[in-house]
Amino acid sequence: MDALNEAKSCEASLIQLRRDIHRHPELGWKEQRTQDVICKELDDIGLPYEKVCGTGVIAKLEGDLPGQVIGIRADMDALPISEKNNCEYVSENPGVMHACGHDCHVAMLLTAARILTRHKDIIHGSIKFIFQPAEEIIEGAHEMYRLKQMADIKRIFGAHVWNALDVGTFSAESGARFASADNFYITVRGTSAHGAQPHNSADAIVSACSIVGALQTITSRNVDPLEPAVVTVGTIEGGSSPNIIANQVKLSGTARSFSPRVRDFVEKRIGEISSDVAKAYGTECEYEYRRCTPATINDIASTEIVRDAVISLFGDAKLVHLEKTTGGEDFAWYLEDIPGAYLFIGSRNEKAGKYSPHHHECFDIDEQALVNGTAVLVQIGLTAGREG
Incomplete structure (x- = not known):
């Protein structure tokens, strides 16, 4: 079975599906219409599925050949951005936009599921198609990765259209790909006084400003360069x-x-510096550190499966190096328990005006990336179940 030709044959419906989802973006935990679209497509394909975590969906395809269970995940949610593109599929939901490509991810995974279902006779093991809400607010994967439906998955894969890469290229590399992403909250409390009598105060603003400056020494003086x-x-x-x-x-x-070691150290050091600086200014400090998502670290064996899929379809010249990013991706939660890999799918086309960065009000992609990404997901589905 030729995965690329199969994907090309679905191009029109794939683009139509992506554009429909793009027109109707929904924020995290509010993806009700998107869930309805997913379920309607799965009903048409004939795949059984379960609704999970409110607006999420997990479908399962049983292959006819023996093998292991793999998972392929697509995120669903949009961003609170007012779209400024001038196209026929511009957002119809004011103030909400698919500015990160999650509409593409859903459309590609649904199309891959349709193609793979037609060829279940050559599939080893089972494939779970995971449609995850609330990635942009770094909550969805944390809710889903402990579900009972995830327990038997032996490898998991994710993909992202990426406007830093030219359309037709891909990046799949082992090791860290996204950073851990955490938030911290500091409250400095002092004593008020008249602005003309600062000697009667414990100035929370001066203390807080000094904390801000001191925190910069964590990366410049405490962490290994x-x-x-x-x-x-x-x-x-x-x-x-x-x-x-x-x-x-x-x-x-x-x-x-x-x-993980640096993450632990940074959390500890922010608290120490904030507390000590606050005391030096006669103020008090409350500190909260929230761990949102771990670093996304690709497993070596899973990465090779992805690389082999790309090479078999497009040749090794289309695999390019992409430096890891300090952005966060909650796919990392799945990788805490399951070996897996995350693929970047080139979607940039400067001549066509498709080059705005992710989370930009004019973000859009070259839709050839949809065909390319679908083909790779199909190829992964055909081969990954045989591994291990």
Whole structure:
């Protein structure tokens, strides 16, 4: 069976499906219409499925040949962005947009499921098609990865259209691909006073500003320069009047790293610095660190399955190097329990004006990427169940 030709034969319906989902984007945990579209397609294909975690769906295809259970996941949710593209499939939901390609992921996985179902006689083991909500708010995978339906999966695969790569190219590399993504929250409490009498205060703003500066030394002086890490303070809120010294300031930020050891260290060091600096200014500090998602780390054997799938369809010249990113991806939660790999599918076409970055109001892709990505997902489905 030629996976690429099969995908090409579905191109029109694949694009139509993607554009329908694009027109009707939904935020995390609100993907009701998207779930309905998925279920309607699965009913038409004839695949059994279960609705899970509110708006999620897991379908299962039983192959006719012996083998293991694999999973292929697509995320479903959109972003709170007002789309500014001028196209026939522009978002019809004001203030919400598929600006990260999740519409593409759903359409590709549904089309791959349709193709693979037609060829179940040559499939080893079983394939679970996992449609996951709430990736953008880093909650969906955490809810789904402990489900009983995930327990028998031996390998899991995910994919993302990627506008940093030219259409027709792919990246599949072992090791870290996305960083862990965590949030932290700091509340500094001091003593108010008249702005003209600072000696009577414990100034929460001065203390908080010093904390912000001191936190930058974590990456510049505490973490090994060869170990990537990011500590960013994204919000600062405090004070009520120009002539009143604030008694409370709230800070929030994000921390990113690829190493579990560095992640643990950064969490500890933010707390230590915040507490010590606050005390030095006569203030108090409350600190909360929320672990949102681990680093996405591709398993070597699973990555080879993906690379072999790409090479068999497009040749090894289409596999290109893509540096890991400090962005976060909650697919990492599945990889905590199941070996797997994450594929990047090139979708950029500058001549066609498809080059805006992810999460941009003009994000769009070259839709040839849909055919390419579907073909690779089909090839993975045909081969991965034989492994191990």
